Amino acid sequence: MRIVIALVGFAAIITGPWWIPLICMILLSARRIAPEAVIIGVLMDFVWQGSAVLAKAPFHGVPLFTLFGLALLWGLEPLRRRFLF
């Protein structure tokens, strides 16, 4: 299941609407520490967020998906420890 969700997430970076990778990131991070969720976030930002945008518009330059991936990584850790281990 984990592989399927990760594959859907990776494929949706390019072919699907942006909220599909987002959902995949949440699903992947819910049960375990998932590096693939962070990688999906990083790729979303690298593909869709221009580097020039980073320089010219501060708000649009924030790598939202990467930060969200890291937030899931760290933020869900207490829950994972409490309920799953």
Add this chain to the structure above:
Amino acid sequence: MRRLFAMTLLVIVVFLIDLISGGTIRALAQNAAASIGGVSVRVFNAVKYSGIFHTRATLAAQNQALEAQIARYEAQAAAYKALQEENAQLATQAHLAQDNTGITVPVVSSLRSSPYGTFLIGAGSAEHIKQNALVLTDLGFVVGRVTDVSAHTSLVTELFASGKTVSALVAGANATLGGAGGSNARAQIPRGIAVTAGDIVTSGSVGGRPIGIVGKVESRPADAYSTVYMRLPQNIYSLRFVFVLSSTP
């Protein structure tokens, strides 16, 4: 906990390498995405027109075709009006005539995929695409600017990406349009100014070119300002090709 630190550090290192190398990793990711996106668009079109879903989608397709026809007529009317206005401007301000040389390039990604109001086009520095170049629809409306250029791929940021603002001229009045994504925007203008649906909206920041048309005007007697909703006269999501100007105003 060690894994969490390691992954966070790795992400920071990757971003730093990308920053120091001038966006090399981004360019690689965008090139790969453009290749995969181009293939997936072709596969999608092949499946769509193969007839597999014909019986299920006949009515939907007919409806869509009629809607597209209406949109086309509306776009043609808007384009005609834009040309008339442009003609009048050129007649009075011949010195503002601009160079319209450029290149027609394919859109290689879905516009729905990006959360940042960007899309990929299948041309880059090898095809003389320049950073900050204007990107136009086939009817001459500006949809965005090239923000990243790699060898054969470029990233275009929509003029009205969500949260962005653009100074524009609506019915002769200066207005600041707030982007809402999908080439939609809105602005507040003084209520006394006569604005009607279909009026052309232009912007000095893109060389006085048309950036859209007024779709709807909301005005209440108690308010000092009217809310003007602006949109492109054509569906941005159905764009297959765009025109990239060689000059950058």
